[in-house]
């Protein structure tokens with residue numbers, strides 16, 4: 001397990017940090033206020049290799065490991081959680097699904113566009129009535145000769161409107177049959193495919209979240225990813241890796257909130273001294289820092305296993321569960337340390353607080369992570 005960054009990784013971190021300060025920091029509150037999804041930013045991130053971090057160079061990606069991926073999401077999320085979330089969804093979910101289960105032809109067709117940032121990707125599993133319980137999905141795909149006809153709506157999809165391409169999970173078999181779901185690639189512009197309602201969110205407001213709507217949408221057989229009926233099993237594997245990205249996102253937000261609170265505590269004076277000198281505040285900072293480091297170690301462990309090609313079902317869920325809960329606690333304490341100023345938009349503490357909550361919900365809630373961890377523990381003990 002790699003505990004510190006190599007020279008190359010440090011250089012990469014510095015250039016991402018510099019990019020975030022220059023291209024994101026000046027705009028983040030305006031984007032947040034207007035719920036503006038900064039599409040062009042992701043093209044620039046593509047030029048830096050951030051949109052296909054785990055994609056091999058053969059398919060136009062950066063060919064990096066989960067260590068660099070974790071670090072990059074963290075650096076962006078320290079400045080703006082929404083940018084980190086969009087990057088994570090694009091890389092881990094949409095691009096990751098094609099990378100893991102696509103044929104050479106499918107990878108050659110779509111990955112270079114996604115990895116360069118020319119195209120942005122979406123990944124549709126969730127529906128209005130089926131979130132945690134995804135196996136009951138109602139979006140269906142029926143075979144008609146050499147084509148599939150997709151019908152239904154996916155909800156809460158990152159880049160539901162702006163995504164140039166979506167990987168969509170749809171029912172091709174009986175309800176509740178884990179082998180009754182198939183993954184399809186649907187390109188924007190395909191007749192019968194449109195973006196629907198955009199959500200008005202508490203946090204992560206410049207990451208677009210919207211419906212994907214399919215109205216008798218015809219998809220060629222060549223757009224099926226992997227085998228028919230394997231979509232649910234594929235999706236669970238994709239979420240295993242995706243959870244490392246949400247753990248990294250959580251760490252970035254928590255570290256940003258911690259830095260804001262620490263700087264403020266050193267400068268803000270009450271009763272004739274900086275508030276950092278009060279033990280009550282010092283203890284808060286100590287708890288925040290210790291929790292962040294513990295969650296960081298769990299995340300690094302999951303990265304190490306993933307880099308070795310090992311299963312991360314339990315370790316990814318542990319990292320995601322712990323890091324996201326820590327993120328919410330740290331961001332909440334961050335607001336508390338800033339007092340009244342923490343409750344205003346003059347300081348970023350309130351944005352970290354709002355953004356943090358998504359981390360315990362997206363890609364499986366904390367309750368679902370505990371179910372996954374519990375199941376894995378029981379499997380190990382048999």
Ligand SMILES: Cc1cc2nc3c(=O)[nH]c(=O)nc-3n(C[C@H](O)[C@H](O)[C@H](O)COP(=O)(O)OP(=O)(O)OC[C@H]3O[C@@H](n4cnc5c(N)ncnc54)[C@H](O)[C@@H]3O)c2cc1C
Pocket residue numbers: 089122123124125126128129130131132133155156157158159204209358361362363364365366367368371
């Ligand atoms: C900003 C944002 C972006 C998103 N992006 C995407 C995306 O790109 N693609 C995508 O497919 N989805 C996406 N989602 C959806 C997200 O993954 C779901 O919201 C999440 O999986 C939870 O599903 P749900 O909202 O339907 O909650 P529900 O499943 O209805 O859960 C409600 C509550 O019940 C609890 N609960 C449910 N089942 C159990 C159980 N068995 N045991 C104990 N407790 C349980 C949950 O933990 C939660 O507290 C996104 C969501 C948000 C908010």
